[in-house]
Amino acid sequence: DVKVTQSSRYLVKRTGEKVFLECVQDMDHENMFWYRQDPGLGLRLIYFSYDVKMKEKGDIPEGYSVSREKKERFSLILESASTNQTSMYLCASSLRDRVFGSYGYTFGSGTRLTVV
Amino acid sequence: AQSVTQLDSHVSVSEGTPVLLRCNYSSSYSPSLFWYVQHPNKGLQLLLKYTSAATLVKGINGFEAEFKKSETSFHLTKPSAHMSDAAEYFCVVRRLSGGYQKVTFGTGTKLQVIP
Numbered sequence: 001d002v003k004v005t006q007s008s009r010y011l012v013k014r015t016g017e018k019v020f021l022e023c024v025q026d027m028d029h030e031n032m033f034w035y036r037q038d039p040g041l042g043l044r045l046i047y048f049s050y051d052v053k054m055k056e057k058g059d060i061p062e063g064y065s066v067s068r069e070k071k072e073r074f075s076l077i078l079e080s081a082s083t084n085q086t087s088m089y090l091c092a093s094s095l096r097d098r099v100f101g102s103y104g105y106t107f108g109s110g111t112r113l114t115v116v
Numbered sequence: 117a118q119s120v121t122q123l124d125s126h127v128s129v130s131e132g133t134p135v136l137l138r139c140n141y142s143s144s145y146s147p148s149l150f151w152y153v154q155h156p157n158k159g160l161q162l163l164l165k166y167t168s169a170a171t172l173v174k175g176i177n178g179f180e181a182e183f184k185k186s187e188t189s190f191h192l193t194k195p196s197a198h199m200s201d202a203a204e205y206f207c208v209v210r211r212l213s214g215g216y217q218k219v220t221f222g223t224g225t226k227l228q229v230i231p
Contacts, residue, residue, distance in 0.1 A: 040224075
């Protein structure tokens with residue numbers, strides 16, 4: 001079974017803090033993704049990566065950055081957290097040729113971040 | 117441009133009765149459509165997908181959906197609800213063009229199953 005593990009289930013951070021959300025997958029997937037999930041808005045893609053040290057902006061990259069130093073790990077960084085970044089963050093991974101919606105595209109269980 | 121509209125934010129059914137979760141889409145191209153389910157504290161799981169083959173698509177756990185181009189709909193149904201079906205469901209549209217893909221999520225429908 002592919003596992004996508006997000007290191008924290010719940011996080012509470014203060015405004016202005018630098019926040020790291022970590023995601024690790026154990027199936028040697030090339031692609032990794034960060035989404036944000038908000039009530040009434042569905043999921044929105046923040047950033048994705050097709051390979052180590054590669055990154056691409058998604059639909060809502062403002063206020064975020066990412067790091068992919070190792071194939072299995074994809075970090076989402078909030079340089080200076082703000083209250084409007086309070087949300088559920090979902091990580092996903094897939095093999096290089098597995099587009100969204102394929103059965104090999106796997107989501108983690110999410111990190112609920114609250115910025116106070 | 118593409119969009120997807122889930123017509124109900126909450127649906128409540130009694131256990132053993134049919135489930136209908138409605139989804140309408142808009143796409144300038146032939147879309148692929150998906151239904152995902154999210155149980156509390158779990159990741160998103162693919163229920164079923166339509167990718168231009170058969171218009172009636174069967175998925176896991178007894179769910180199915182029918183692609184109706186004339187109505188631009190992709191409603192999710194199940195003949196008999198089970199307590200374990202209580203979750204949030206997302207309709208998703210995807211467009212592929214060469215190496216580019218555009219994915220748009222619906223806003224979700226929370227299904228409540230009453231014993």
